[in-house]
Amino acid sequence: MQPFTMHTGLVAPIDRVNVDTDQMVPKQFLKALTREGFGRILFYDWRYLQPGERPNPDFVLNFPRYQGASVLLARANFGCGSSREHAPWGVKDYGFRAIIAPSYADIFYNNCFKNGILPAILTEEQVDELFKRTEKEEGYSLSLDLPNQTVSDRHGIVYKFEIAPARKEVLLQGLDDIGQSLQHVAAIDAYERSHKATATMYDTVDVKYYSNGR
Amino acid sequence: MPPKTLYEKIWDNHLVHEEPGKPALLYIDRHLVHEGTSPQAFAGLKSEGRKVRRPDLTFAVMDHSVSTTDRTLPILDQDAKLQFEALERNCRETGVRLFDMNSKHQGIVHIIGPELGITQPGQTIVCGDSHTSTHGAFGTLAFGIGTSEVEHVLATQCLVQSRSKTLRIVVDGKRPKGVTAKDIILAIIGKIGIGGGTGHVAEYGGEAIRSLSMDGRMTVCNMTIEGGARAGMVAPDEATFAYMEGRPFVPRGKAFQEAVERWKQLKSDDGARFDMTVALQAEQIAPQVTWGTNPGMVTSVNGRIPDPRDFKDLNDQKATESALKYMGLKPGTPIVDIPVDRVFIGSCTNSRLDDLRAAAHLVAGKHVAKNIKQALIVPGSRGIKAQAEKEGLDKIFTQAGFEWRDAGCSMCIGMNADVLPPQERSASTSNRNFEGRQGRDSRTHLVSPVMAAAAAIAGHFVDVREFDVAHVE
Numbered sequence: 001m002q003p004f005t006m007h008t009g010l011v012a013p014i015d016r017v018n019v020d021t022d023q024m025v026p027k028q029f030l031k032a033l034t035r036e037g038f039g040r041i042l043f044y045d046w047r048y049l050q051p052g053e054r055p056n057p058d059f060v061l062n063f064p065r066y067q068g069a070s071v072l073l074a075r076a077n078f079g080c081g082s083s084r085e086h087a088p089w090g091v092k093d094y095g096f097r098a099i100i101a102p103s104y105a106d107i108f109y110n111n112c113f114k115n116g117i118l119p120a121i122l123t124e125e126q127v128d129e130l131f132k133r134t135e136k137e138e139g140y141s142l143s144l145d146l147p148n149q150t151v152s153d154r155h156g157i158v159y160k161f162e163i164a165p166a167r168k169e170v171l172l173q174g175l176d177d178i179g180q181s182l183q184h185v186a187a188i189d190a191y192e193r194s195h196k197a198t199a200t201m202y203d204t205v206d207v208k209y210y211s212n213g214r
Numbered sequence: 215m216p217p218k219t220l221y222e223k224i225w226d227n228h229l230v231h232e233e234p235g236k237p238a239l240l241y242i243d244r245h246l247v248h249e250g251t252s253p254q255a256f257a258g259l260k261s262e263g264r265k266v267r268r269p270d271l272t273f274a275v276m277d278h279s280v281s282t283t284d285r286t287l288p289i290l291d292q293d294a295k296l297q298f299e300a301l302e303r304n305c306r307e308t309g310v311r312l313f314d315m316n317s318k319h320q321g322i323v324h325i326i327g328p329e330l331g332i333t334q335p336g337q338t339i340v341c342g343d344s345h346t347s348t349h350g351a352f353g354t355l356a357f358g359i360g361t362s363e364v365e366h367v368l369a370t371q372c373l374v375q376s377r378s379k380t381l382r383i384v385v386d387g388k389r390p391k392g393v394t395a396k397d398i399i400l401a402i403i404g405k406i407g408i409g410g411g412t413g414h415v416a417e418y419g420g421e422a423i424r425s426l427s428m429d430g431r432m433t434v435c436n437m438t439i440e441g442g443a444r445a446g447m448v449a450p451d452e453a454t455f456a457y458m459e460g461r462p463f464v465p466r467g468k469a470f471q472e473a474v475e476r477w478k479q480l481k482s483d484d485g486a487r488f489d490m491t492v493a494l495q496a497e498q499i500a501p502q503v504t505w506g507t508n509p510g511m512v513t514s515v516n517g518r519i520p521d522p523r524d525f526k527d528l529n530d531q532k533a534t535e536s537a538l539k540y541m542g543l544k545p546g547t548p549i550v551d552i553p554v555d556r557v558f559i560g561s562c563t564n565s566r567l568d569d570l571r572a573a574a575h576l577v578a579g580k581h582v583a584k585n586i587k588q589a590l591i592v593p594g595s596r597g598i599k600a601q602a603e604k605e606g607l608d609k610i611f612t613q614a615g616f617e618w619r620d621a622g623c624s625m626c627i628g629m630n631a632d633v634l635p636p637q638e639r640s641a642s643t644s645n646r647n648f649e650g651r652q653g654r655d656s657r658t659h660l661v662s663p664v665m666a667a668a669a670a671i672a673g674h675f676v677d678v679r680e681f682d683v684a685h686v687e
Contacts (some may be wrong), residue, residue: 016536017529018408018508022648027629031279031293033300035361043649075529080442080508081648083344084251085360099225106412106444107344107358114362137618164376166236178264181370184239187231187269188372191241195227197371199244199271199434203462206544210269210311 002116003174007097008143009070012061013134019074020081021108025090038086039093065138073130074101078119079108088115098144100151102127113170114177118144120151120161129157146171217313217483217500219380220449221415224355224480228338232370233375234285243337245367247274247310247322249294249301250629251342254434255365256304266532268371269309272330274301276315277322278631282592282619285315289684301640308368315360321621324348324562328432329597331461335450335477340367345562345645346437350447351431353480355415357444381414381443382488387496391416392679394572395430396564396662397644398494399423399437400502400512406492408510411443411684417482418448428457429568436563437645440509449481484681503549504647506537511647513549521545539647540658542637550675553585554661555638557670560592560619564637564643564663567598573667574607576681582615583673589616590632592624616670628653641669 026044037177046059055062061069072091078101079087091099098118112119122130134140134155143152146168152158170177191197218226231239245268252274259266266272280289281295289295296603298315305312313320319330324345327333333349339356340346342364349356359373368371385398403410416438422432431448436590438446455474459463465473500514511534513520522534522545538545543552559565570593581591591611593599599621602608608618626633634640634656643666644651647658661669668678 003355015532017533018510020427020508020646020648021647022651026650026654027627029248030629031291031297033257034297035254045654050654062228077412080408081344081440081646083342083358083360085342085362088360103409103412105409105442107360111362114360150252164237166376177374178262178366178369181239181366181372181374184372185370187239188241188370191230192371195241197241197243197268197271198331199463200465201463202466203370205462206313206318208312208314209305210309 001114001174001176004097004116004118004146004171006143006145007070007118008141010066010068010139010141011071011130012066012069013073013131015075015131016058018076018077018080019120021079021084021087022081024087025084030084030086032086035089037093038090039095042090042094052093068095070095070097071142071144072096072099073127073134074099075127076102076124078104080105083107085111085114088112088117092117100127100130100142113167116171116174118146118171121145122151122159122161126159152204219378219482219486220353220417220447220480220487221355224336224338225377225598226474227336227401239372240338240375242340242367242371242373243271244327244332244339245272245371246339246341246346247272247364248278248323248341248343249276249297250278251361252304252364253297253300254361255342255368256300256308258365258457259368264369265312266308266368271371272310272368273327274305274310275313275320275323275326276301278623278627280315280622281373281630282622282624282632285620288344297636318596321597322562322565322623324436325565325594325598326469328352328428329461329595331458331464333522334458334464335454336480340373344439345436347444347446348432348433348436348562350438351428353446353447353450353477355447358439378415379413379489381411381416382491383418384420384493385496386420387422389422389425389496389499392664393499394662394664395426395433397499397502398496399434400504400509400660401494401499402492403437403509404502404512405494408440408508409439409442411441414443416443416446417444423448424451427568429566433563435508440645450477480510501665503665503675505541505543505549506534506648507540507647507649509645509647509660511537512660514538515549515675517549519543519545519547519549520531550677553639553674554641554669555585555587556634556640557582557586557589557641557666558592558625558640558644559663559666560590560594560624561644562581562594562623563615563645565592565594565598567601569643569663570598570602570607571605573663574610576664576667577614577616577671578610580671582670585673586670587638589670590619590625591616591617593621595621602669625652627651632672634658641666641675647661
């Protein structure tokens with residue numbers, strides 16, 4: 001996974017509370033077999049007019065001033081709803097390295113860390129201020145400094161954000177957590193022996209592979 | 215020992231490894247897998263040369279994109295077909311049990327887990343699907359995960375987790391006639407808001423929860439995620455044990471009795487501390503109808519569409535305005551004046567026998583209104599479908615003008631052909647009324663199965679309490 005330490009980039013604002021993951025990646029794109037290519041369809045129904053997939057000039061990410069944005073400014077409960085990791089895949093593939101919001105839904109927040117995206121949490125007031133500045137100043141950019149846990153701009157704003165130390169470490173080092181967990185394989189073995197984790201089938205059910213495969 | 219919550223008991227019993235200041239490694243008893251969120255996980259595993267650690271604890275099913283009509287016909291959706299083939303291949307190669315679309319036990323993942331007894335009290339259960347919270351109805355810790363975590367569980371049978379905060383939701387009193395589990399959970403979400411439970415695991419209690427059937431408890435736990443809490447649970451009791459007995463994966467005889475004795479310990483201790491408590495009184499809950507674009511935008515059937523100016527918070531005003539625009543609704547409109555185009559009774563929220571029986575009773579001898587373009591009944595599993603047919607429910611529905619379909623996620627998510635067309639309005643028993651959820655530009659109103667059935671007969675929303683509801687438990 002790509003590590004995250006510092007990032008400075010153009011800010012794009014999505015001024016809406018409770019943005020759900022269905023909006024980020026609608027259902028028809030959940031039939032993919034890979035993690036690639038979700039940037040093109042991020043916020044699909046808001047971003048494109050049909051027929052013909054024409055860019056919707058009223059949608060903020062299509063405004064010329066926000067082209068090339070890499071910091072997503074959002075409102076409360078960002079990423080609620082479906083657990084689809086296609087949403088953070090889309091956010092990342094679009095070019096966003098960090099999100100700033102007052103709160104996130106749990107599953108989405110968690111999924112960000114699996115994809116090298118920093119989901120920074122600021123207060124409602126701080127986020128309000130950043131929305132105002134983004135609106136006012138074309139080319140407004142923010143710097144996210146993970147080691148120091150700050151969001152700052154060129155005009156002297158420095159906001160501190162909180163992040164769990166273990167989460168911070170994952171991003172800083174770009175850790176593969178499967179590899180990490182497999183270091184504890186002896187503990188997993190021991191747990192399985194002591195707890196006898198099983199799934200015994202007492203009645204035949206109409207199922208393939210495991211039961212007749214071994 | 216200090217008193218513990220049910221959540222803490224299950225957590226402690228699944229700890230594999232823990233270091234101070236770090237998230238724990240938690241053992242996972244059941245890993246449920248479907249075609250939509252698993253291909254990348256299996257591919258990742260393969261590319262790293264890793265194996266599925268416990269294929270025997272992993273259960274796969276085709277549900278999200280399956281057709282609910284004739285499955286002997288060729289699959290026209292090439293992307294869906296490729297996903298089914300990928301799941302088939304992944305299960306064959308790794309030895310994971312697969313309920314494919316032709317299995318007589320196929321169904322929505324959160325329906326068949328409990329139905330087959332794969333879900334059992336005290337377990338940890340995960341799935342790459344947010345409605346995994348459903349299984350909490352059996353006193354399990356069950357929640358949705360992303361695809362990277364699916365891969366992690368495949369490889370290790372564990373998950374890296376931090377302790378959640380705990381939320382106690384008490385619904386006291388007696389549920390009035392015509393008010394169902396769906397109305398209870400919608401009322402709860404209306405009260406706490408769709409982010410209200412974020413960071414928490416919820417445990418439900420109180421007389422109105424205790425008196426629900428297992429089907430009803432599953433409905434409540436299912437939509438816990440719509441209130442922001444990743445998991446919702448109900449401590450197991452006699453209703454749970456009676457439901458479990460005799461299901462294919464549930465121990466028999468003496469082993470069952472021993473299991474029941476263990477399961478009886480699964481409850482929060484007296485005096486256990488919760489981080490937050492929410493209380494509702496069942497008598498005050500009316501049948502609920504959502505009017506907006508998230509499940510928290512909900513009101514009673516005898517209510518009206520709100521005015522954005524009713525809200526104090528500027529963000530709420532903007533959200534309401536945009537929701538009403540999307541939904542094509544005007545402030546002040548009585549809910550019962552809203553006409554409906556299509557009715558969908560199905561989904562992991564409301565497609566179980568209780569739901570179908572209640573809806574069938576209501577429509578028996580009646581017919582769907584002329585303005586209804588389609589009324590779909592999609593049983594949650596083929597097992598439910600078979601039982602419903604045995605009881606003659608299919609005949610009641612088809613005679614009333616409903617379509618009787620095969621099992622799957624169907625119009626809840628519209629990944630198959632069951633899509634709600636643009637600008638059309640549904641009365642839907644599903645769980646999400648997000649923009650575009652049932653189809654681009656479509657308009658979803660979430661309701662209970664009896665409210666959906668009544669709307670189908672009337673052609674618009676009606677207060678089901680004014681129907682003959684003697685049979686509506």
